[in-house]
Amino acid sequence: MSDELNTQKMLVSKIPNGTVIDKIPGGKSLQILKILGIKDEVENTIAVAIRVNSKSMKTKDIIKLKDRNLSIEELKKIWLIAPQSKISIINNYKVNEQFTLSDKHFSNEFEGVLQCNNPTCATNMNEPVVRQFYLMQRDPILVRCLYCDRVMLENNIRDQL
């Protein structure tokens, strides 16, 4: 094993319990940390590796979250910006469950997660509705509100995640 790979292995050491998000496209981990609400003050150990070498992706990011499980809402948000991310749920240093987000069969038509950015969309008023969207395109992301038909651009979406 090369010195470089050895160094990377040390950087992202094993966690006893928690979640590993692997195969994040290089540079997108900061966005995912924002999705997870991780800011300047954190209680649990978090390891973040940015742009490490990857055989399949050239470079990738990795996030290891000690003692933290992700909610469906969080997984959906990560799926929106990084669908190829691989999630591993760790118990007692062992991988208890592992899946790629794109295999989770999140439908391109999805509920919640976002808020329509059209100020005159009925879903932004005092209505008892669950917001619904349709993922029209990735790279760049285009999402359409299924109530008002407004299409949100990647920067509108990123601001909300």
Next chain:
Amino acid sequence: MQENYCKVYSFNNKEKKFADHRISVVKLNNVRINSDLVQKFQHLVSIKDITKEQIDAILDKALQIENDPKAFANSCEGKILANIFFEPSTRTRLSFESAMLRLGGKVLGFADPATSSVKKGESIADTIRMAAAYSDIIVMRHFLEGSGRVASEYSSVPVISGGTGIQEHPTQALLDIYTIKKEFNKIDGLTIGLLGDLRFGRTIPSLLYAFSKYKDIKIKLYSPPQLKARMTVLTDIEGKLSYQVEESLSDTIDTLDVLYVTRVQKERFPDEATYERVKGSYIINTDLIKKAKQNMIIMHPLPRVGEIDYKVDQLPQARYFQQAKNGVWVRMALLYMMLGD
């Protein structure tokens, strides 16, 4: 009698079952679909929600009603229409009211939300639930986009959109197509110019979505730069409808079968100054119409605020008042069909 093929949809335990049925229908001005055999739709909040067969069935029924209104005079006896309008309206509200009365039904509702509990902050969902409790079918106009879908989700009776913000105005598109079909005996193959406020006019998306269900229509779009059609709408019709953004109406008016004019939507502008800059940037007058084909027709959803000179009203091409009148037949057909005969 003429034989025709029509795809028929039937529901059984909510599963769609498709079958091709050979049916015989009477040919009425080239309208060939037997309206009784197409799938019924519960709500009409977007023209995208209905198929070409369903549109043709509505036009077919409208023509039957126009040809013999007395035959339908008691069709909706005992039924009540709730007309709830959160935005001003003349034609849509009155023509729906006229339609229900001509079908033998009754009408209730409000034209000014200030006189209802909406003024107290009541939601669309709650308002609709109440309207549904008091009526058999609801027509709602609302200034919010997406309001039609919210209403349809909370109503136990059919909901028809009378316009939702800048989003859509599906029944206007239906009566527009009815007007064109009556004139040319077809929709396919026509060249149609859309002029004016293509950005904020809610009729435009509905019309484009409806036209995209037909064949070989050529659309020419004329508008001031600030009022070009929304990218979302153009993306939706991409590959389904041929359209071209034109610079000069004067140079191309001779290619049009239909000139559809819309007003600048003052209420959609963020400020008065921008509105004033754009207003009056296009006016249809008799000199311009001299360059058009003799059988071209001029349409307008109305109200007009100066886009069409009053002298044009006398020209044989003017159709906007007949167009408005056609709204009654089309809306009668809708009420008749959605209330289940």
